[in-house]
Amino acid sequence: MASSSSIKIDGLLSMVTICLSDNNFLKWSFQLESVLQGYELFGHFNGSIVYPPKFAILDEEGVTSQVTAAYKEWLKIGKALLSLLIATLSDEALEYVIGTKMT
Known part of the structure; x- marks a missing residue:
C-alpha cells in the first residue's frame, strides 16, 4: 500500500484526463483503474486492501x-x-454522489 506521503493527488489527477459523464463510463473507468493500479491504490476501491484495526x-x-x-x-x-474520484466527475455525475459517505 502506498503511503499518504507518496500520494500526490495533483499528480494522479493530471493522469486522469477523462471526466465521468453519462456516456463514457468504460473509458473513464479504464483510465482511472489503470492509474490507481499503477500506484497500488486500486485495492481501496475493490476491497482487496482491507482496512487495519x-x-x-x-x-x-x-x-x-x-x-x-x-x-x-x-x-x-x-x-x-x-x-x-470527485475531481474526475462531471457536474452531472457529481449530482449522483453528493451526500454519500465513505466507510
Missing part, C-alpha cells in the same frame, strides 16, 4: 480507545482517493 489491542488491556497509526494512515489515503 481501528483501535489498538494491548495484551494486558485488550482493546483500547487508542486509534492506531495504521488506521489513521488508511483513512487519510481513503479521503485523498475520494477527493481524486
Whole structure:
C-alpha cells in the first residue's frame, strides 16, 4: 500500500484526463483503474486492501480507545482517493454522489 506521503493527488489527477459523464463510463473507468493500479491504490476501491484495526489491542488491556497509526494512515489515503474520484466527475455525475459517505 502506498503511503499518504507518496500520494500526490495533483499528480494522479493530471493522469486522469477523462471526466465521468453519462456516456463514457468504460473509458473513464479504464483510465482511472489503470492509474490507481499503477500506484497500488486500486485495492481501496475493490476491497482487496482491507482496512487495519481501528483501535489498538494491548495484551494486558485488550482493546483500547487508542486509534492506531495504521488506521489513521488508511483513512487519510481513503479521503485523498475520494477527493481524486470527485475531481474526475462531471457536474452531472457529481449530482449522483453528493451526500454519500465513505466507510
